[in-house]
Amino acid sequence: MSKRLEMLFYNEGGKNVTVGLDHPVEPVNAEQVSEVMDTIIDQNIFTSTDGDVVKKRHARIVERTVEVIEI
Template sequence: MAKTLEMLFTNEDGKSATISIESPIEPVDPVAVSAAMDTILTANVFSTTGGDLVGKRSARIVERNVEELTVN
């Protein structure tokens, strides 16, 4: 199963913007994720069509299970 860490931010337009990291180190430390999100906001290196990132919205781990099918 593939896992992805999704960090959701609010941009200047008040819309959601997501930064995803595949295969995060586990177990994921919520304190470290929050600190990383603060660093991203402080560094102001990401911009979206709705403007710069201005706040933290949430963070989550998304698990995806892919099963290949044989088709003829």
């Protein structure tokens, strides 16, 4: 099972922008994630087709399980 930390933002156009990191260090520290998200916004690190990232939406851990089906 793989895990991914996804940080979701709004851009200037009001649309969602997702930045993801595979295999985050666990346990995930919510305060550190929030600080990183603030840095991404404050330093204008990412942009999108609808403008700069301007506001935090939320962060989440996504777990993915893949089961191979023999055919």
